[in-house]
Amino acid sequence: MPSDAPKIKIDVTRALGGEVILYERKTQSREALAAAFQQKTGATLVPPFDHPWIVAGQGTVGLELAEQARALGVELDAVLVPCSGGGLVAGCATALHALSPNTKVYAVEPAVADDTRRSLEAGHRLTNTSAAPPTLCDALVVQTPGKLTFAINQRLLAGGLTVTDDDALAAIAIAFRYFKLVAEPGGAVGLAAALARKFPSQTRSIGVVLSGGNVDPAIFARAVTEGCPP
Amino acid sequence: MPSDAPKIKIDVTRALGGEVILYERKTQSREALAAAFQQKTGATLVPPFDHPWIVAGQGTVGLELAEQARALGVELDAVLVPCSGGGLVAGCATALHALSPNTKVYAVEPAVADDTRRSLEAGHRLTNTSAAPPTLCDALVVQTPGKLTFAINQRLLAGGLTVTDDDALAAIAIAFRYFKLVAEPGGAVGLAAALARKFPSQTRSIGVVLSGGNVDPAIFARAVTEGCPP
Numbered sequence: 001m002p003s004d005a006p007k008i009k010i011d012v013t014r015a016l017g018g019e020v021i022l023y024e025r026k027t028q029s030r031e032a033l034a035a036a037f038q039q040k041t042g043a044t045l046v047p048p049f050d051h052p053w054i055v056a057g058q059g060t061v062g063l064e065l066a067e068q069a070r071a072l073g074v075e076l077d078a079v080l081v082p083c084s085g086g087g088l089v090a091g092c093a094t095a096l097h098a099l100s101p102n103t104k105v106y107a108v109e110p111a112v113a114d115d116t117r118r119s120l121e122a123g124h125r126l127t128n129t130s131a132a133p134p135t136l137c138d139a140l141v142v143q144t145p146g147k148l149t150f151a152i153n154q155r156l157l158a159g160g161l162t163v164t165d166d167d168a169l170a171a172i173a174i175a176f177r178y179f180k181l182v183a184e185p186g187g188a189v190g191l192a193a194a195l196a197r198k199f200p201s202q203t204r205s206i207g208v209v210l211s212g213g214n215v216d217p218a219i220f221a222r223a224v225t226e227g228c229p230p
Numbered sequence: 231m232p233s234d235a236p237k238i239k240i241d242v243t244r245a246l247g248g249e250v251i252l253y254e255r256k257t258q259s260r261e262a263l264a265a266a267f268q269q270k271t272g273a274t275l276v277p278p279f280d281h282p283w284i285v286a287g288q289g290t291v292g293l294e295l296a297e298q299a300r301a302l303g304v305e306l307d308a309v310l311v312p313c314s315g316g317g318l319v320a321g322c323a324t325a326l327h328a329l330s331p332n333t334k335v336y337a338v339e340p341a342v343a344d345d346t347r348r349s350l351e352a353g354h355r356l357t358n359t360s361a362a363p364p365t366l367c368d369a370l371v372v373q374t375p376g377k378l379t380f381a382i383n384q385r386l387l388a389g390g391l392t393v394t395d396d397d398a399l400a401a402i403a404i405a406f407r408y409f410k411l412v413a414e415p416g417g418a419v420g421l422a423a424a425l426a427r428k429f430p431s432q433t434r435s436i437g438v439v440l441s442g443g444n445v446d447p448a449i450f451a452r453a454v455t456e457g458c459p460p
Binding site: 183218221225 | 411413
Protein backbone atom coordinates (compact mmCIF):
# COMPACT_ATOMS: atom_id res chain seq x y z
CA MET A 1 0.00 0.00 0.00
CA PRO A 2 1.14 3.58 -0.50
CA SER A 3 2.49 5.12 2.71
CA ASP A 4 -0.35 7.66 2.64
CA ALA A 5 -3.07 4.99 2.62
CA PRO A 6 -5.71 5.57 5.32
CA LYS A 7 -4.42 4.26 8.65
CA ILE A 8 -7.66 2.31 9.06
CA LYS A 9 -7.00 0.45 5.77
CA ILE A 10 -3.53 -0.56 6.93
CA ASP A 11 -4.72 -1.51 10.45
CA VAL A 12 -7.75 -3.50 9.29
CA THR A 13 -5.71 -5.39 6.67
CA ARG A 14 -3.20 -6.35 9.38
CA ALA A 15 -6.02 -7.30 11.76
CA LEU A 16 -7.31 -9.69 9.09
CA GLY A 17 -3.88 -11.36 8.97
CA GLY A 18 -2.37 -9.59 5.96
CA GLU A 19 1.27 -8.48 5.73
CA VAL A 20 1.33 -4.86 4.57
CA ILE A 21 4.35 -3.51 2.69
CA LEU A 22 4.33 0.28 2.39
CA TYR A 23 5.90 2.28 -0.48
CA GLU A 24 6.26 5.92 -1.50
CA ARG A 25 3.94 6.95 -4.34
CA LYS A 26 6.27 9.65 -5.63
CA THR A 27 9.55 7.72 -5.69
CA GLN A 28 8.75 3.99 -5.85
CA SER A 29 6.91 1.75 -8.33
CA ARG A 30 4.51 -0.70 -6.74
CA GLU A 31 4.67 -2.87 -9.85
CA ALA A 32 8.47 -3.20 -9.48
CA LEU A 33 8.18 -3.87 -5.73
CA ALA A 34 5.51 -6.51 -6.31
CA ALA A 35 7.58 -8.21 -9.04
CA ALA A 36 10.63 -8.38 -6.73
CA PHE A 37 8.49 -9.73 -3.85
CA GLN A 38 6.97 -12.30 -6.18
CA GLN A 39 10.37 -13.48 -7.42
CA LYS A 40 11.68 -13.78 -3.88
CA THR A 41 8.69 -15.63 -2.41
CA GLY A 42 7.00 -17.39 -5.33
CA ALA A 43 3.76 -15.60 -4.42
CA THR A 44 0.94 -15.25 -6.94
CA LEU A 45 0.23 -11.70 -8.08
CA VAL A 46 -3.40 -10.60 -8.00
CA PRO A 47 -3.35 -7.45 -10.14
CA PRO A 48 -5.66 -4.63 -9.01
CA PHE A 49 -7.41 -4.03 -12.36
CA ASP A 50 -5.67 -4.86 -15.64
CA HIS A 51 -6.55 -8.55 -15.94
CA PRO A 52 -9.60 -10.24 -17.51
CA TRP A 53 -10.45 -12.22 -14.36
CA ILE A 54 -10.34 -9.09 -12.19
CA VAL A 55 -12.54 -7.20 -14.64
CA ALA A 56 -14.96 -10.14 -14.78
CA GLY A 57 -15.07 -10.41 -10.99
CA GLN A 58 -15.69 -6.70 -10.53
CA GLY A 59 -18.30 -6.91 -13.29
CA THR A 60 -20.52 -9.00 -11.01
CA VAL A 61 -21.41 -5.63 -9.42
CA GLY A 62 -22.94 -4.54 -12.75
CA LEU A 63 -24.60 -7.92 -13.10
CA GLU A 64 -26.30 -7.61 -9.70
CA LEU A 65 -27.25 -4.02 -10.41
CA ALA A 66 -28.88 -4.97 -13.72
CA GLU A 67 -30.75 -7.86 -12.08
CA GLN A 68 -31.95 -5.71 -9.17
CA ALA A 69 -33.13 -2.94 -11.53
CA ARG A 70 -35.01 -5.51 -13.60
CA ALA A 71 -36.63 -6.97 -10.46
CA LEU A 72 -37.78 -3.45 -9.52
CA GLY A 73 -39.10 -2.81 -13.03
CA VAL A 74 -36.67 0.11 -13.45
CA GLU A 75 -34.97 0.95 -16.74
CA LEU A 76 -31.63 2.52 -15.81
CA ASP A 77 -30.73 5.59 -17.89
CA ALA A 78 -27.27 5.90 -16.38
CA VAL A 79 -24.89 4.10 -14.03
CA LEU A 80 -22.08 6.00 -12.30
CA VAL A 81 -19.03 4.00 -11.22
CA PRO A 82 -15.87 5.08 -9.34
CA CYS A 83 -12.79 4.75 -11.57
CA SER A 84 -9.07 4.48 -10.93
CA GLY A 85 -7.39 1.87 -13.14
CA GLY A 86 -10.81 1.25 -14.68
CA GLY A 87 -11.46 -2.41 -13.82
CA LEU A 88 -14.67 -1.92 -11.84
CA VAL A 89 -16.26 0.33 -14.45
CA ALA A 90 -15.09 -1.89 -17.33
CA GLY A 91 -16.65 -4.94 -15.68
CA CYS A 92 -19.87 -3.11 -14.85
CA ALA A 93 -20.10 -1.74 -18.41
CA THR A 94 -19.59 -5.24 -19.86
CA ALA A 95 -22.43 -6.67 -17.75
CA LEU A 96 -24.77 -3.74 -18.35
CA HIS A 97 -24.04 -3.70 -22.10
CA ALA A 98 -25.30 -7.27 -22.26
CA LEU A 99 -28.27 -7.00 -19.89
CA SER A 100 -29.35 -3.36 -20.17
CA PRO A 101 -27.96 -2.05 -23.47
CA ASN A 102 -29.70 1.35 -23.27
CA THR A 103 -28.01 2.23 -19.99
CA LYS A 104 -25.19 4.78 -20.27
CA VAL A 105 -22.24 3.90 -18.05
CA TYR A 106 -19.92 6.67 -16.81
CA ALA A 107 -16.51 6.49 -15.10
CA VAL A 108 -16.30 8.94 -12.19
CA GLU A 109 -12.95 10.32 -11.04
CA PRO A 110 -11.55 13.05 -8.78
CA ALA A 111 -11.15 16.23 -10.84
CA VAL A 112 -7.41 16.25 -10.04
CA ALA A 113 -6.87 12.66 -11.30
CA ASP A 114 -9.06 12.45 -14.41
CA ASP A 115 -6.83 10.34 -16.64
CA THR A 116 -9.69 8.11 -17.79
CA ARG A 117 -11.98 11.04 -18.67
CA ARG A 118 -9.21 12.73 -20.67
CA SER A 119 -8.14 9.45 -22.27
CA LEU A 120 -11.71 8.72 -23.39
CA GLU A 121 -11.90 12.18 -24.98
CA ALA A 122 -8.48 11.88 -26.63
CA GLY A 123 -9.05 8.33 -27.88
CA HIS A 124 -5.81 7.05 -26.36
CA ARG A 125 -4.34 6.50 -22.87
CA LEU A 126 -3.14 9.66 -21.13
CA THR A 127 -1.27 9.96 -17.82
CA ASN A 128 -1.87 12.25 -14.84
CA THR A 129 1.04 14.62 -14.25
CA SER A 130 1.18 13.95 -10.48
CA ALA A 131 1.71 10.53 -8.92
CA ALA A 132 0.21 11.91 -5.69
CA PRO A 133 -2.50 14.41 -6.65
CA PRO A 134 -4.09 16.43 -3.82
CA THR A 135 -7.31 14.50 -3.14
CA LEU A 136 -8.98 12.63 -0.29
CA CYS A 137 -9.87 9.93 -2.85
CA ASP A 138 -6.69 7.96 -2.15
CA ALA A 139 -8.01 4.85 -3.88
CA LEU A 140 -8.54 6.63 -7.23
CA VAL A 141 -5.11 7.98 -8.11
CA VAL A 142 -3.70 5.39 -10.52
CA GLN A 143 -1.84 7.54 -13.06
CA THR A 144 -2.82 5.84 -16.33
CA PRO A 145 -5.82 3.72 -17.42
CA GLY A 146 -5.03 0.01 -17.81
CA LYS A 147 -4.46 -1.35 -21.33
CA LEU A 148 -7.22 -3.92 -21.16
CA THR A 149 -9.59 -1.77 -19.11
CA PHE A 150 -9.19 1.22 -21.43
CA ALA A 151 -9.85 -0.93 -24.51
CA ILE A 152 -13.13 -2.04 -22.91
CA ASN A 153 -14.04 1.40 -21.56
CA GLN A 154 -13.31 3.12 -24.88
CA ARG A 155 -15.82 0.81 -26.55
CA LEU A 156 -18.54 0.74 -23.86
CA LEU A 157 -18.54 3.94 -21.75
CA ALA A 158 -20.64 7.03 -22.39
CA GLY A 159 -17.84 9.17 -20.92
CA GLY A 160 -16.05 10.31 -17.82
CA LEU A 161 -17.34 12.60 -15.03
CA THR A 162 -15.37 14.33 -12.30
CA VAL A 163 -16.10 15.51 -8.75
CA THR A 164 -14.32 17.52 -6.06
CA ASP A 165 -13.39 16.33 -2.57
CA ASP A 166 -16.26 18.45 -1.20
CA ASP A 167 -18.66 16.61 -3.51
CA ALA A 168 -17.29 13.31 -2.16
CA LEU A 169 -17.64 14.42 1.48
CA ALA A 170 -21.25 15.50 0.87
CA ALA A 171 -21.95 12.07 -0.64
CA ILE A 172 -20.41 10.35 2.41
CA ALA A 173 -22.77 12.38 4.61
CA ILE A 174 -25.81 11.38 2.51
CA ALA A 175 -24.82 7.69 2.57
CA PHE A 176 -24.48 7.96 6.38
CA ARG A 177 -27.79 9.82 6.80
CA TYR A 178 -30.08 7.88 4.48
CA PHE A 179 -28.43 4.55 3.65
CA LYS A 180 -26.64 3.93 6.96
CA LEU A 181 -23.55 2.88 5.02
CA VAL A 182 -19.92 3.86 5.53
CA ALA A 183 -18.30 4.95 2.26
CA GLU A 184 -14.74 6.19 1.74
CA PRO A 185 -14.20 9.34 -0.38
CA GLY A 186 -13.08 7.44 -3.48
CA GLY A 187 -15.91 4.94 -3.05
CA ALA A 188 -18.49 7.73 -2.89
CA VAL A 189 -17.61 9.59 -6.12
CA GLY A 190 -20.40 7.90 -8.11
CA LEU A 191 -22.99 9.04 -5.59
CA ALA A 192 -21.24 12.43 -5.47
CA ALA A 193 -21.60 12.84 -9.24
CA ALA A 194 -25.31 11.99 -8.99
CA LEU A 195 -25.92 14.45 -6.12
CA ALA A 196 -23.94 17.19 -7.91
CA ARG A 197 -26.04 16.56 -11.05
CA LYS A 198 -23.02 15.79 -13.23
CA PHE A 199 -25.13 13.76 -15.67
CA PRO A 200 -26.98 14.76 -18.89
CA SER A 201 -30.20 16.63 -18.10
CA GLN A 202 -32.63 14.08 -19.58
CA THR A 203 -31.33 11.34 -17.26
CA ARG A 204 -34.09 10.03 -14.95
CA SER A 205 -33.09 6.70 -13.38
CA ILE A 206 -29.54 6.51 -12.09
CA GLY A 207 -27.68 3.55 -10.63
CA VAL A 208 -24.68 4.29 -8.44
CA VAL A 209 -21.87 1.98 -7.31
CA LEU A 210 -20.67 2.70 -3.74
CA SER A 211 -17.34 0.91 -3.40
CA GLY A 212 -15.05 0.84 -0.40
CA GLY A 213 -15.39 1.96 3.21
CA ASN A 214 -11.78 2.37 4.35
CA VAL A 215 -11.99 5.93 5.62
CA ASP A 216 -10.10 7.33 8.59
CA PRO A 217 -12.45 8.22 11.46
CA ALA A 218 -11.42 11.89 11.52
CA ILE A 219 -12.28 12.37 7.82
CA PHE A 220 -15.56 10.51 8.23
CA ALA A 221 -16.41 12.60 11.29
CA ARG A 222 -15.68 15.77 9.30
CA ALA A 223 -17.89 14.58 6.43
CA VAL A 224 -20.91 13.70 8.57
CA THR A 225 -20.75 16.76 10.81
CA GLU A 226 -19.91 19.33 8.09
CA GLY A 227 -20.48 17.70 4.72
CA CYS A 228 -24.22 17.26 4.75
CA PRO A 229 -26.50 19.82 3.16
CA PRO A 230 -29.54 20.55 5.39
CA MET B 231 -41.47 10.97 18.86
CA PRO B 232 -40.07 12.07 22.20
CA SER B 233 -38.67 15.60 22.09
CA ASP B 234 -35.20 14.23 22.86
CA ALA B 235 -35.18 11.91 19.82
CA PRO B 236 -32.03 12.30 17.70
CA LYS B 237 -32.41 15.31 15.41
CA ILE B 238 -31.40 13.12 12.46
CA LYS B 239 -34.34 10.76 13.19
CA ILE B 240 -36.81 13.66 13.19
CA ASP B 241 -35.26 15.26 10.07
CA VAL B 242 -35.06 12.06 8.05
CA THR B 243 -38.64 11.08 8.93
CA ARG B 244 -39.84 14.50 7.74
CA ALA B 245 -37.68 14.23 4.60
CA LEU B 246 -39.47 10.95 3.81
CA GLY B 247 -42.83 12.77 4.04
CA GLY B 248 -43.83 11.87 7.60
CA GLU B 249 -45.56 14.29 9.98
CA VAL B 250 -43.69 14.19 13.29
CA ILE B 251 -45.52 15.05 16.54
CA LEU B 252 -43.16 15.59 19.46
CA TYR B 253 -43.98 14.92 23.14
CA GLU B 254 -42.23 15.12 26.51
CA ARG B 255 -41.18 11.75 27.91
CA LYS B 256 -41.43 12.87 31.53
CA THR B 257 -44.84 14.54 31.46
CA GLN B 258 -46.81 13.16 28.52
CA SER B 259 -48.08 9.70 27.52
CA ARG B 260 -47.48 8.81 23.88
CA GLU B 261 -50.23 6.19 24.09
CA ALA B 262 -52.75 8.85 25.17
CA LEU B 263 -51.54 11.29 22.48
CA ALA B 264 -51.76 8.59 19.81
CA ALA B 265 -55.27 7.60 20.90
CA ALA B 266 -56.44 11.23 20.71
CA PHE B 267 -54.84 11.69 17.28
CA GLN B 268 -56.45 8.48 16.08
CA GLN B 269 -59.89 9.53 17.29
CA LYS B 270 -59.54 12.92 15.60
CA THR B 271 -58.26 11.67 12.26
CA GLY B 272 -59.45 8.08 11.90
CA ALA B 273 -55.84 7.02 11.42
CA THR B 274 -54.76 3.40 11.94
CA LEU B 275 -52.44 2.83 14.88
CA VAL B 276 -49.33 0.75 14.18
CA PRO B 277 -48.14 -0.15 17.69
CA PRO B 278 -44.36 -0.27 18.19
CA PHE B 279 -44.15 -3.74 19.78
CA ASP B 280 -47.11 -5.18 21.70
CA HIS B 281 -49.07 -6.70 18.82
CA PRO B 282 -48.82 -10.17 17.23
CA TRP B 283 -48.31 -8.81 13.70
CA ILE B 284 -45.49 -6.52 14.81
CA VAL B 285 -43.79 -9.36 16.68
CA ALA B 286 -44.20 -11.61 13.65
CA GLY B 287 -42.81 -8.97 11.29
CA GLN B 288 -39.80 -8.28 13.51
CA GLY B 289 -39.34 -12.03 13.84
CA THR B 290 -38.36 -12.23 10.18
CA VAL B 291 -34.97 -10.96 11.39
CA GLY B 292 -34.58 -14.17 13.43
CA LEU B 293 -35.85 -16.19 10.48
CA GLU B 294 -33.20 -14.73 8.15
CA LEU B 295 -30.52 -15.16 10.80
CA ALA B 296 -31.40 -18.84 11.28
CA GLU B 297 -31.43 -19.43 7.51
CA GLN B 298 -28.10 -17.65 7.01
CA ALA B 299 -26.46 -19.57 9.85
CA ARG B 300 -27.73 -22.84 8.37
CA ALA B 301 -26.40 -21.87 4.92
CA LEU B 302 -22.98 -21.21 6.52
CA GLY B 303 -23.09 -24.52 8.40
CA VAL B 304 -22.93 -22.68 11.73
CA GLU B 305 -24.76 -23.82 14.85
CA LEU B 306 -25.54 -20.65 16.81
CA ASP B 307 -24.95 -20.98 20.56
CA ALA B 308 -26.40 -17.56 21.33
CA VAL B 309 -28.19 -14.66 19.67
CA LEU B 310 -28.08 -11.17 21.23
CA VAL B 311 -30.94 -8.81 20.38
CA PRO B 312 -31.55 -5.16 21.40
CA CYS B 313 -34.63 -4.87 23.60
CA SER B 314 -36.96 -2.03 24.55
CA GLY B 315 -40.62 -3.09 24.53
CA GLY B 316 -39.42 -6.57 23.57
CA GLY B 317 -41.04 -7.09 20.15
CA LEU B 318 -37.87 -7.63 18.14
CA VAL B 319 -36.40 -10.12 20.60
CA ALA B 320 -39.75 -11.92 21.03
CA GLY B 321 -40.07 -12.33 17.25
CA CYS B 322 -36.46 -13.45 16.86
CA ALA B 323 -36.83 -15.93 19.74
CA THR B 324 -40.01 -17.35 18.19
CA ALA B 325 -38.27 -17.94 14.85
CA LEU B 326 -35.09 -19.31 16.39
CA HIS B 327 -37.01 -21.58 18.77
CA ALA B 328 -38.58 -23.25 15.75
CA LEU B 329 -35.54 -23.37 13.46
CA SER B 330 -32.58 -23.54 15.84
CA PRO B 331 -33.93 -24.81 19.17
CA ASN B 332 -30.51 -25.11 20.86
CA THR B 333 -29.73 -21.42 20.37
CA LYS B 334 -30.00 -19.28 23.52
CA VAL B 335 -31.62 -15.92 22.81
CA TYR B 336 -30.84 -12.94 25.08
CA ALA B 337 -32.48 -9.52 25.35
CA VAL B 338 -29.87 -6.76 25.62
CA GLU B 339 -30.69 -3.45 27.33
CA PRO B 340 -28.93 -0.34 28.63
CA ALA B 341 -27.92 -0.94 32.26
CA VAL B 342 -30.02 2.06 33.33
CA ALA B 343 -33.20 0.77 31.62
CA ASP B 344 -33.13 -2.96 32.32
CA ASP B 345 -36.85 -3.58 32.90
CA THR B 346 -36.90 -6.73 30.76
CA ARG B 347 -33.86 -8.27 32.48
CA ARG B 348 -35.32 -7.60 35.92
CA SER B 349 -38.79 -8.74 34.85
CA LEU B 350 -37.39 -12.02 33.52
CA GLU B 351 -35.64 -12.61 36.86
CA ALA B 352 -38.70 -11.66 38.90
CA GLY B 353 -41.12 -13.65 36.77
CA HIS B 354 -43.48 -10.71 36.29
CA ARG B 355 -43.41 -7.31 34.54
CA LEU B 356 -41.44 -4.61 36.36
CA THR B 357 -41.15 -0.91 35.50
CA ASN B 358 -38.09 1.35 35.28
CA THR B 359 -38.21 4.15 37.84
CA SER B 360 -37.25 6.85 35.33
CA ALA B 361 -39.20 7.65 32.17
CA ALA B 362 -36.07 9.35 30.79
CA PRO B 363 -33.06 7.38 32.06
CA PRO B 364 -29.60 8.83 31.33
CA THR B 365 -28.51 6.84 28.28
CA LEU B 366 -27.53 7.47 24.66
CA CYS B 367 -29.70 4.47 23.74
CA ASP B 368 -32.79 6.65 23.18
CA ALA B 369 -34.64 3.89 21.34
CA LEU B 370 -34.45 1.45 24.28
CA VAL B 371 -36.13 3.31 27.12
CA VAL B 372 -39.68 1.93 27.13
CA GLN B 373 -40.49 1.71 30.86
CA THR B 374 -42.25 -1.66 31.04
CA PRO B 375 -42.12 -4.83 28.89
CA GLY B 376 -45.20 -5.36 26.70
CA LYS B 377 -47.84 -7.84 27.89
CA LEU B 378 -47.67 -10.02 24.81
CA THR B 379 -43.94 -9.62 24.30
CA PHE B 380 -43.16 -10.47 27.94
CA ALA B 381 -45.34 -13.58 27.80
CA ILE B 382 -43.30 -14.76 24.81
CA ASN B 383 -39.95 -13.68 26.22
CA GLN B 384 -40.60 -15.29 29.60
CA ARG B 385 -41.13 -18.60 27.83
CA LEU B 386 -38.36 -18.41 25.21
CA LEU B 387 -35.45 -16.22 26.36
CA ALA B 388 -32.32 -17.44 28.14
CA GLY B 389 -32.16 -14.11 30.01
CA GLY B 390 -31.35 -10.43 29.84
CA LEU B 391 -27.94 -8.77 29.47
CA THR B 392 -27.00 -5.13 30.00
CA VAL B 393 -24.36 -2.78 28.61
CA THR B 394 -23.15 0.76 29.31
CA ASP B 395 -23.15 3.68 26.88
CA ASP B 396 -19.37 3.25 26.52
CA ASP B 397 -19.92 -0.37 25.49
CA ALA B 398 -22.43 0.83 22.88
CA LEU B 399 -20.04 3.51 21.54
CA ALA B 400 -17.24 0.93 21.22
CA ALA B 401 -19.61 -1.32 19.28
CA ILE B 402 -20.54 1.56 16.94
CA ALA B 403 -16.82 2.04 16.27
CA ILE B 404 -16.33 -1.65 15.50
CA ALA B 405 -19.35 -1.72 13.15
CA PHE B 406 -17.88 1.34 11.39
CA ARG B 407 -14.38 -0.12 11.20
CA TYR B 408 -15.05 -3.70 10.16
CA PHE B 409 -18.62 -3.92 8.83
CA LYS B 410 -18.88 -0.45 7.24
CA LEU B 411 -22.33 -0.07 8.78
CA VAL B 412 -23.84 2.86 10.65
CA ALA B 413 -25.48 1.73 13.91
CA GLU B 414 -27.18 3.91 16.52
CA PRO B 415 -26.32 3.35 20.21
CA GLY B 416 -29.51 1.42 20.98
CA GLY B 417 -29.12 -0.61 17.78
CA ALA B 418 -25.57 -1.60 18.72
CA VAL B 419 -26.21 -3.02 22.22
CA GLY B 420 -26.30 -6.63 20.97
CA LEU B 421 -22.87 -6.24 19.37
CA ALA B 422 -21.75 -4.33 22.49
CA ALA B 423 -22.73 -7.24 24.73
CA ALA B 424 -20.78 -9.64 22.51
CA LEU B 425 -17.67 -7.44 22.47
CA ALA B 426 -17.86 -6.91 26.25
CA ARG B 427 -18.16 -10.71 26.69
CA LYS B 428 -21.45 -10.51 28.54
CA PHE B 429 -22.36 -14.08 27.57
CA PRO B 430 -21.78 -17.44 29.34
CA SER B 431 -18.16 -18.59 28.97
CA GLN B 432 -18.83 -21.74 26.95
CA THR B 433 -20.56 -19.74 24.18
CA ARG B 434 -18.70 -20.10 20.83
CA SER B 435 -20.91 -18.97 17.93
CA ILE B 436 -22.84 -15.77 18.52
CA GLY B 437 -25.39 -14.08 16.28
CA VAL B 438 -26.00 -10.38 16.80
CA VAL B 439 -28.87 -8.19 15.61
CA LEU B 440 -27.77 -4.65 14.64
CA SER B 441 -30.96 -2.62 14.46
CA GLY B 442 -31.31 1.07 13.65
CA GLY B 443 -28.94 3.72 12.33
CA ASN B 444 -30.55 6.98 13.46
CA VAL B 445 -27.61 8.49 15.27
CA ASP B 446 -26.74 12.17 15.40
CA PRO B 447 -23.51 12.94 13.53
CA ALA B 448 -21.77 14.39 16.61
CA ILE B 449 -22.36 11.22 18.65
CA PHE B 450 -21.28 9.02 15.76
CA ALA B 451 -18.15 11.14 15.26
CA ARG B 452 -17.36 10.78 18.97
CA ALA B 453 -17.83 7.01 18.81
CA VAL B 454 -15.59 6.43 15.80
CA THR B 455 -12.83 8.80 16.85
CA GLU B 456 -12.76 7.88 20.57
CA GLY B 457 -14.77 4.72 21.02
CA CYS B 458 -12.63 2.23 19.18
CA PRO B 459 -10.11 0.08 21.02
CA PRO B 460 -6.80 -0.18 19.06
